[in-house]
Amino acid sequence: MPELPEVETIRRDLLPIVVGRTITEAWVSSNAPRLIQLLPPDEFCRQIAGRRIEDIERRGKYLLFRLDGGLTWGVHLRMTGRLLHNASACPESPYLRVTFRLDDGAWLCFVDLRKFGTMWLVDDEAFMWSKLGPEPLGEEFTPTYLHALLKRRSGPIKGTLLDQKAIAGIGNIYADEALFIAGISPKRAANTLSKRRVERLHAAIREALELALGDRGSSFRDYLDASGREGGHQLKVKVFRRTGQPCYVCGSAIKRAKVAGRSTHFCPRCQR
DNA sequence: CTTATTCCCTGATTGC
DNA sequence: TGCAATCAGGGAATAA
Numbered sequence: 001m002p003e004l005p006e007v008e009t010i011r012r013d014l015l016p017i018v019v020g021r022t023i024t025e026a027w028v029s030s031n032a033p034r035l036i037q038l039l040p041p042d043e044f045c046r047q048i049a050g051r052r053i054e055d056i057e058r059r060g061k062y063l064l065f066r067l068d069g070g071l072t073w074g075v076h077l078r079m080t081g082r083l084l085h086n087a088s089a090c091p092e093s094p095y096l097r098v099t100f101r102l103d104d105g106a107w108l109c110f111v112d113l114r115k116f117g118t119m120w121l122v123d124d125e126a127f128m129w130s131k132l133g134p135e136p137l138g139e140e141f142t143p144t145y146l147h148a149l150l151k152r153r154s155g156p157i158k159g160t161l162l163d164q165k166a167i168a169g170i171g172n173i174y175a176d177e178a179l180f181i182a183g184i185s186p187k188r189a190a191n192t193l194s195k196r197r198v199e200r201l202h203a204a205i206r207e208a209l210e211l212a213l214g215d216r217g218s219s220f221r222d223y224l225d226a227s228g229r230e231g232g233h234q235l236k237v238k239v240f241r242r243t244g245q246p247c248y249v250c251g252s253a254i255k256r257a258k259v260a261g262r263s264t265h266f267c268p269r270c271q272r
Numbered sequence: 273c274t275t276a277t278t279c280c281c282t283g284a285t286t287g288c
Numbered sequence: 289t290g291c292a293a294t295c296a297g298g299g300a301a302t303a304a
Contacts, residue, residue, distance in 0.1 A: 001297060034280080061298080079281085079297050114281045116298070131299095155275060164299075172297070221284090221296090261276075263296075277303080285295070 002077040003061060004136065004169030004209055006217035006231065010083055011058045013226040017085060018108060022052045023067075025101040032097045032112070037120040044121055048073060048100075060132045060168030064125070074120050074128070075110070080222040081117030084109050091228070113222065132168040136205050141167065143195075143202040150198060153190035159260030160190045161205070170205065173218055173240045176265045177208040180239045185271045186259045211236070239265040 002010075026048050028041035036044045051067040058064065063083070065073040075083060084091045090099055090107045098110035098119070110117065133149075134140035149167075153160045160166050161175040170178070179186050182204035184197060193201065212218055217231030220241060224230060238248060243256040247267040255268050 003298095076298085078299075080283095113283075114297085116281065118299095153274075159275080162298085262298095275304085277301100279301080280299100281297105283296100285293105287293080288291095 001079055001171055001173065001220070002081065002217070002223050003171035003174055003212075004058075005174070005212035005215075005233070006223050006225075007058055007061050007063055007077065007169070008213060009216045009231065010226045011056050011063060014083070014085060014108075015056050017106070018053050018102065019055060020053070021106070022050065022103040023048055023100045023108075024103050025049060025099075027099045029097045032115050034115065035097055035110075035112075035118060037118050039121060047071070047121055059128065059135070060164055061171070062128065062132075070123050072122055072125055074122070074125065076118045077112070078114070078116035078118070080113040082111045082222070082224050082228075083226055084111060084224070084228055085226045086228075132164055133166045134168065136167050136169055136209060141202075143199045146202050147195055147198045150190040150193055155190060156187045156259050157184060157190045157193065157201075158186035158262070158264055162260060162262065167205070169209070172262050172264075173220070173237070174205075174208045174212060175262075176240045177212075177237055178205040180204075180267060180271060181207055183270055183272065186264045186266050187257075188272075239267060241265060 026045040028036060028045060053065055054068060055066040061076060063075045067073055086107045091109050093111045095111050095113045096109060097112050100108040102108060150160060158175050161170050182201040184201060212233040215231055215233035215236060216225060217223060218233040219230035220234050239254050242254040243265060244253050247254055247270055250269045252267055252269040254265055256263060256265050
């Protein structure tokens with residue numbers, strides 16, 4: 001599942017190879033009716049063809065391709081989406097949903113098994129900012145912000161970490177990892193954490209994301225980078241999908257439970 | 273405002 | 289072993 005570290009890895013990889021390129025041709029599969037938002041697929045193809053890619057940004061788990069003429073092509077990979085770049089050939093896949101041909105002969109393609117991924121083309125993305133909280137690796141995300149946020153939440157802390165309106169870019173993997181690093185139970189009511197524990201959680205969130213970024217993300221099942229390679233952080237996670245295996249700190253068996261509607265992995269001894 | 277639930281989709285996993 | 293039922297997951301929509 002692509003979360004902030006995976007999406008950022010794709011952004012950094014694509015930046016030097018697609019910025020400056022022009023999209024010469026676009027195709028959208030007729031077998032993915034919800035993929036293109038706001039526009040009919042043929043209109044999307046017509047409007048994006050001929051555009052030059054000027055920059056790539058990321059907000060939370062969204063990739064934003066800045067095109068000439070003030071247009072933005074936004075992409076969300078959701079569960080199984082892959083954005084693949086190939087210098088000479090279109091990737092072979094039964095799950096190919098969108099292809100772009102670039103003016104250097106390369107292909108930029110969107111492959112998505114489960115069809116949860118979405119993309120759109122807009123000249124004003126203000127609507128998006130209203131549904132995304134601060135970047136967890138940005139300046140706006142401070143211990144003070146986190147403390148104020150958690151004070152008005154009575155549900156389990158994990159639910160707040162997954163809420164994109166609260167913090168943008170954390171998903172199931174890094175919510176579990178951050179809570180382990182902070183030594184906090186995912187079930188703890190958010191508004192019962194002391195200022196000190198909130199400071200620890202703030203640092204842990206950044207640590208979990210930065211460690212994963214350093215390993216080019218985690219490939220548990222579906223994630224591949226823009227070149228089609230796996231990340232490396234799945235080999236280093238401390239709790240995620242380690243149910244029954246020993247905690248690296250205390251040796252207790254890692255437990256799994258449903259918290260905030262998501263499967264959650266934690267050490268029952270290290271996390272209180 | 274928050275929180276819980278359902279839905280989308282299909283391969284993988286579980287259960288009998 | 290085999291087949292059906294359930295699971296997994298992000299986020300939108302809906303309900304409370």
